[in-house]
Amino acid sequence: MSQVNASEQLNRLKAIIEGTRAGTWEWNAHTGEQRINERWAEMLGYSSRELEPISIAIWHRLCHPDDLARSNEAFQRHFDGETPYYECIVRLRHKEGHWVWIHDRGRLMSRTAEGDPEWVVGTHIDISQQHINAQLLNKLAETIPGVIYIFRMYADGRVEFPYVSEGVREFYGREPDAILQDASLVFELVHPEDAQRLQQSILESYRALGQWTCEYRVVLNGREIWLEGIATPEREWLDQEVVTWYGMVVDISHRKALEARLLELSVTDELTGLYNRRFLLQRLAELLDDYRRHEVVFSLVQVDLDWFKSINDTYGHLMGDEVLKAFAATLKNRLRKGDIAGRSGGEEFLILLPHTDTCEALELIDDIRAVFAGTEFFNDELQTFKASFSAGITQVQAEDERFDQLLSRADKALYKAKDAGRNRVHIEPDRHCSKGGKRTR
Template sequence: MLTPNLPEDQLQSRPRGTAGCADEERLRLIQQATGVGTWDWDIPGDRVVWDDACWAMLGYAPREQALSYEQWKALVHPVDLRAIEPVVQQEIEAGGRFVIEFRYLDASGRWRWVQGRGQVVGRDAAGAPLRMVGTHTDIHEARTAQEEARALYERLNKIAAHVPGVVYQYRLWPDGRSAFPYASEGMRAIYGVAPEAVAEDASAVFSVIHEDDLARVGESIRRSAERLAVWRDEYRVRRPDGTLIWVEGEASPEALEDGSILWHGYIRDVTDHKALALAQAADRQRLGNILWGTGVGTWEWNVQTGEARFNERWAEMIGYSLAELAPVGIHTWQRFAHPDDLAASAERLAEHFSGAADTYECEARMHHRDGHWIWVLDRGRVVSRTADGRPEWMAGTHLDITARKTAELRLQHLAHHDPLTGLPTRSLLADRLHHAMAQAHRRDDLLAVAYVDLDGFKTINDSYGHEAGDLLLKTVASRMVGCVREGDTVARIGGDEFVVLLTDLAQRADAAPLVERLLAVCADPVELGLQVMQISCSIGVVFFGHGDQIGVDELLRQADQAMYRAKQRGRNRWEAA
């Protein structure tokens, strides 16, 4: 994390890969589309390597140099650094992963919001962390939109405070009694009664509601109390002078311990304030546009009847308009959700319904109209229950997290695969070897470990350069994968060292043709322009079968020793341990 004025001589060099393979191109395109960059931190070496996308999201030109930890700190907002540094240090020690949001200083001198994710992927024998990898995601636009939405909400509150009308609390007891524990002076202007006159008995207010509207108003209050849903209504009031006015009201309920319901709300005269109503409707539309910009789909679900409501954005996430999905219901969600994820969703819902979880949350895949799957973060909670306590209405959101899930899967792949050849690394090889050894015990068959070291690779690097060496390594790796069987594993464990795991062997002689093919493909020439590169390899082979008592490390050590014997006896050959 370099500031623009940091001297170049304080930077540490980092090597840049020259693979240029299809996977890397796809990752680059994904990063451009989603604003996700990757980083790699060599903890003991104090080297943090950013990819080009990390630099680009802050407006810097890509840099070949790695950062020190102190240089990274220089880019982070001081307030945010105090908050996130303990989190990062704690996760380094604990071995977990972190998700943090903070601001970086960009190339223009402004602070830009970024979401950082990281995970320790390597430790030494004593458990000390060696390596952490992670991503940077540009969330500046989303955070800015949230702050704009918050400012708009505060502005709307200020407008409402100056709107003529009554601000009040209304309380309804289980026995039917009701009162206005608090009402502003607007009570007198709207209903023609003093606030203190209805502090213990609300009947004076209901007595002036138009007789044709009274029953409907009472029913809307009852439904709001039953569902703990926001109350909204518009009705007529007969003034003391006999004139009728239209009023509009809105209030939010809460259940109190004694069983009563308390609403907090306002009622205003809309007869003379249509212009103001239109202005506020426009403000609400702008607020809706801001929320739309965050890409959130909303849903409501009646758990008992299956009725469901979705906003337009929910449908757009999967390539449809809401009209095209009509009629909608819970079956709409079930139709597009991945079957495996529906099972997980049902488990999370059961936990929430039982009270074991305060909210419902599940990551699920949904089938897009174009045929691919997208990932959504599905969140919600029960907002009302039936009289016997069963969940009734539930509300929540869907957030498209496809980009994040793609980046996470890419990180998992990078943690276990060689970035140059795409082959498994030592850690993944060890996992597969453990599994194969256990399988050999159960099936009473053999496996072979072939330790392959390229002969003359250093000469290629010295003569033709590292670019040629990389091309040679990728070519040889591809050839070795092509000459083994589908269930076998080819791994790269060092610069020019490979290990091939051969499984399901009935006898030792079955390995010989496979090993001979490995010798042959390594000896095939590799063309580089007008140049032809020629190498060979030395291979050490060790066998493992039923009854053998040896660990993975010892098995690899014996194969390594056999490989050195092959080198000592002339190279371009193989020796068995």
């Protein structure tokens, strides 16, 4: 290389360094000798002359003690060959007393004849403004009742969180730094029933580049928390094409509990705690649908308490309510999990028995009838009395197209039971059932 070329290249290099506004340093790790450029000093409010005599002592004097220790460790790792270059974020004291945040990078250039580290060269970039921005973002994030985050997905399916706010500790019980290093920490806490739906929603948003929203549960220390996530994806280029979402997650457990309670109220009869008529008819229609598609047999039972007007008239309306509640309690005791019992009106009830034919239903309802008819009630004056019910049962049939066909058959059976003297159970159409028609499923 000619002399001219060499000095031209040197000038270019200087221009590039000046253009980056980087401070440069050269340090002899063996002798402690140090050289800096003007920008190095200027970042800290000095001229290089003011810092003379320049040696490693200046660095020791100006660097924050906590950062000095970290920087020494990073140098050591580099000298030991563990890292290809030295890198550390440190605070240096400005002439006016405040700290300047510096991104410090460097590389070992030579070793002594004995193999000890000798000349190291590197740069200082002032990142104070970035640091202030990050602090502002964290402050804003603190005021939000949730987590704000940046989530990224690579074409090969790899995912990462370049940023998560402090709120992540409360939702996921993990340190933000841990999640930045390992995104799977977030996903492993998602409720198993929601995991697939969550993953699907992310993939859809990735493909269509549409807004992502999802309600899902995480399980933290055995406690379920309902979360709602909203994020906007953007396609970006980072050596390869990636999709980055900017969004937030909020705790919706309270809203979910309220929704569940409202749903429960909307399908429940207040007095007995059984289902209400609307819900029963909806389930009846669904069961009929199931039968027509998959021939899943079921029975419908219509129940009406006997002489209920007279119970009310003799013992009072409140006592009548007690009888209704006692009947509901008997039902709850005897029915199994898949059975659906509800109060369809005043002293009328409907029971849906999936996987049950009329003979099995008859056996069950007649048992309940016997238990209920044997129950003694007391009023305030300690008068005792008993109550009873009549019931009509029907089983779904091939010709049933609408659920009112079943209702009308059950009603007909109930009418027959009443007509035959009450406190009995009839089936429609009538058939002979041998005793012991216990339900098998």
